[in-house]
Amino acid sequence: MPRPAEEIRSDAVPAMSHPPDDPPASGRTGSPTPRTDRSALLPALTRLFDDGPCAALVCGADGRITEVSDSCGRWLGLAAADLLGRRPEQVLAGPGATIPGWERLQDQARRHGRAGTEALVHGHGGRPLWCTLVLDALPAAQGEPDTWLLTLADITQQRILTELQGPVLGALVRDRPLAEVMALVCTQVQILAPDVVATVLGVDDDGLIRPLAGPSIPAEVSCQFDGAPIGPKAGSCGTAAWRGSPVVVTDIDTDPLWDDYRHVVQPLGLRACWSSPIKNGEGRVLATFAFYFREPRAPHGLHEQLVEMSVHLCTLALERERSHAHIHQLAYYDGLTGLPNRALLQANLARAITQAQQDGTTLALLFIDLDRFKDVNDSHGHAVGDELLREVAQRLAGEVRDRSLVCRLAGDEFVVVLPHCGVEQARHTAERVQQALARPITVGDLDLTTGACLGVAMYPDDGSDLDRLLRHADAAMYQAKKDGRGGLHFYRAEMNRAAEDRLRLAADLRAALHRGGLQLHFQPQVCPPGKTPRSPAAGPASMSLFGVEALLRWRHPVLGDVSPERFIPVAEEAGLMDELSNWVLEAACAQLAGWRADGIDVPRVAVNLSPRNFQDPGLPARVRQLLDRHGLRGDQLTLELTESAWIDRRADSLDKLRALQALGVGLAMDDFGNGQSSLSHLHRLPLRQLKLDRSFVHDIEHLAVAQTLAAAMLHIGESLGLIVVAEGIETAAQAAFLIEHGCPVLQGDRYAQSMAAEQIGPWLAGLASMAAADVGASRSDHGT
Numbered sequence: 001m002p003r004p005a006e007e008i009r010s011d012a013v014p015a016m017s018h019p020p021d022d023p024p025a026s027g028r029t030g031s032p033t034p035r036t037d038r039s040a041l042l043p044a045l046t047r048l049f050d051d052g053p054c055a056a057l058v059c060g061a062d063g064r065i066t067e068v069s070d071s072c073g074r075w076l077g078l079a080a081a082d083l084l085g086r087r088p089e090q091v092l093a094g095p096g097a098t099i100p101g102w103e104r105l106q107d108q109a110r111r112h113g114r115a116g117t118e119a120l121v122h123g124h125g126g127r128p129l130w131c132t133l134v135l136d137a138l139p140a141a142q143g144e145p146d147t148w149l150l151t152l153a154d155i156t157q158q159r160i161l162t163e164l165q166g167p168v169l170g171a172l173v174r175d176r177p178l179a180e181v182m183a184l185v186c187t188q189v190q191i192l193a194p195d196v197v198a199t200v201l202g203v204d205d206d207g208l209i210r211p212l213a214g215p216s217i218p219a220e221v222s223c224q225f226d227g228a229p230i231g232p233k234a235g236s237c238g239t240a241a242w243r244g245s246p247v248v249v250t251d252i253d254t255d256p257l258w259d260d261y262r263h264v265v266q267p268l269g270l271r272a273c274w275s276s277p278i279k280n281g282e283g284r285v286l287a288t289f290a291f292y293f294r295e296p297r298a299p300h301g302l303h304e305q306l307v308e309m310s311v312h313l314c315t316l317a318l319e320r321e322r323s324h325a326h327i328h329q330l331a332y333y334d335g336l337t338g339l340p341n342r343a344l345l346q347a348n349l350a351r352a353i354t355q356a357q358q359d360g361t362t363l364a365l366l367f368i369d370l371d372r373f374k375d376v377n378d379s380h381g382h383a384v385g386d387e388l389l390r391e392v393a394q395r396l397a398g399e400v401r402d403r404s405l406v407c408r409l410a411g412d413e414f415v416v417v418l419p420h421c422g423v424e425q426a427r428h429t430a431e432r433v434q435q436a437l438a439r440p441i442t443v444g445d446l447d448l449t450t451g452a453c454l455g456v457a458m459y460p461d462d463g464s465d466l467d468r469l470l471r472h473a474d475a476a477m478y479q480a481k482k483d484g485r486g487g488l489h490f491y492r493a494e495m496n497r498a499a500e501d502r503l504r505l506a507a508d509l510r511a512a513l514h515r516g517g518l519q520l521h522f523q524p525q526v527c528p529p530g531k532t533p534r535s536p537a538a539g540p541a542s543m544s545l546f547g548v549e550a551l552l553r554w555r556h557p558v559l560g561d562v563s564p565e566r567f568i569p570v571a572e573e574a575g576l577m578d579e580l581s582n583w584v585l586e587a588a589c590a591q592l593a594g595w596r597a598d599g600i601d602v603p604r605v606a607v608n609l610s611p612r613n614f615q616d617p618g619l620p621a622r623v624r625q626l627l628d629r630h631g632l633r634g635d636q637l638t639l640e641l642t643e644s645a646w647i648d649r650r651a652d653s654l655d656k657l658r659a660l661q662a663l664g665v666g667l668a669m670d671d672f673g674n675g676q677s678s679l680s681h682l683h684r685l686p687l688r689q690l691k692l693d694r695s696f697v698h699d700i701e702h703l704a705v706a707q708t709l710a711a712a713m714l715h716i717g718e719s720l721g722l723i724v725v726a727e728g729i730e731t732a733a734q735a736a737f738l739i740e741h742g743c744p745v746l747q748g749d750r751y752a753q754s755m756a757a758e759q760i761g762p763w764l765a766g767l768a769s770m771a772a773a774d775v776g777a778s779r780s781d782h783g784t
């Protein structure tokens, strides 16, 4: 706000010189100067102002101007002829007006000798600028002042900083809402330029106008611009946004740019409009900043300064809004699918629950987990998996009503919240979702089929907050998974117990891993007499040990032995697989080194790894360090992988396998023959062993087709130079068939059950006597 007229310090403007022996008049801060000297000095005084953005005017006792500094012409555009003989408060106030507070200023100067204020003055052609005004009253020998000295200095820039930039930056720093900041820009601008009406109109991504601020424009007028398209003839603002450059319309009544909008602003008495585009860093127009005038006219210098600053401030505010929106997007939406994430689910579900409470309605939470999604990643790579997840997100969003919330929780898990929904409706929606996800999804030239299991929890019966509802829907989904792919389950209380059991088991497993509660057992793999894996015709006469497979055992302090079939899924669910596999690798290598140090000749140890271990890029380096640490050669370690890990087509997983092969490590395909691997790929893989799936071995005795397949697989292995290991051999007949068909390595309870490390030495000592029985069985079964 303008500062009111006040007494100011006498050193604020150049002092007037006067003879040293003139005594100051009592009660005055100014110095009385003899009239004769004064008239000679006044022109010299006004010349002092000639160089800066300031001016001096001298008036006589009647208040009319008698002397002016030359700077009035240069700075205010007012020549001496415009000023002399006129009153400053009129000539500087613009047409038909007077400087506000002039009488008060004069009165103060009369009483105190000097007074000052800040005011908007107008130079040539009504050009506005903010000035400090200092009025000195130079008294006559007695009585009223007979000379007035008015000095002016330009403070426009300073006022723009204090009245506009300062408050708006303050609002930005205090994180005030965009609409409030924009309104503040307009209000402050209107204080600095009382003859204008300021507005800010946003431009949305579709090129439509969205009013942001216009505190002096009635809401019912602003809303008439809402949704109007920008264009080449769309008023000053719509056209400025369209052109990307300022548009000055000096007369709205006649300018064709306003043909479609004139009727909106004319009733407000707005006659001219200057609009400037506000652009972001990339040059896109985000909004327009406009000045309206109440008479046909063009903008002046003060307006230009104000617009320059306002556009700058509005750009900052809009960019801040954009960063806020970006941060909000990152914080509350999933980057891959664009769906809300868990944080937004939390906020929205809380709102939905409050609403349901108030309305006395129920709501359903569906927990969705895709089936075999890991296989998609493993077989076709993460990029294909990502694309599938995006398509799933779209299908889910397409299956639910507007008020429902679809969110991606993590990985291949999604949640749908259905407000105002009963059990039957939830079942209906869940089935529709399942059908939608069961339809093939095309990614590039691949047709993928996934499907999903669903668990449903209902508010309020199954829980009254997100945590509980999610946990219960998850438990129901887990139950659905157990029943097979594509299952659907509603939550029941006993599921909670099962989920709690799993959580407890995971915690116990973690403790066992860290406190030495796990053990390795070893199952021998043997070569029949007369054979070695590589040279079937030239082996030792007795049965020999090919190696041992390390098998993880967990004896739970309360539950006793827990089978791997039970605890491996728990470890996978709890994210413990990496740690567990590292522990097994370390323990197996340490044990092999221990046997060899004790003179027990175990040629190699095999360790099972999960496909996710192969996602770890550091695996080859870790295996090399492990071998070095235990002084083992690469060929003394075999890593067994299920078929799904082998058919992962990502280039980097093949690279990892080749790096392991380069270390000499043997790589085995576990469960070979269960149907997933393409035979045409086998010869391209860095494989050393095939492990014949135990289901074939089991059926050899009574199914001719199993015999044919087992024989074919042994033949394939032999032709590709791979060592085939048959596992799960339990009977002499199975052993005999395999031996006869040239199987080089045998594993199963028929030869040895898995045993503790210290039992391997004694068992090895009795190996030779076992051999004859099997060879004999093979001969007698086949009548030789």
Ligand SMILES: Nc1nc2c(ncn2[C@@H]2O[C@H](COP(=O)(O)OP(=O)(O)OP(=O)(O)O)[C@@H](O)[C@H]2O)c(=O)[nH]1
Residues within 6 Å of the ligand: 336, 369, 370, 371, 372, 373, 374, 375, 377, 381, 382, 383, 384, 385, 386, 389, 410, 411, 412, 481
């Ligand atoms: N492509 C891709 N994969 C992901 C992403 N986030 C997690 N995953 C993978 O998603 C898989 C989810 O694992 P599971 O749900 O256990 O796998 P699944 O094969 O669906 O198992 P079931 O549910 O038992 O059928 C893991 O392999 C993760 O590595 C992602 O953003 N993109």
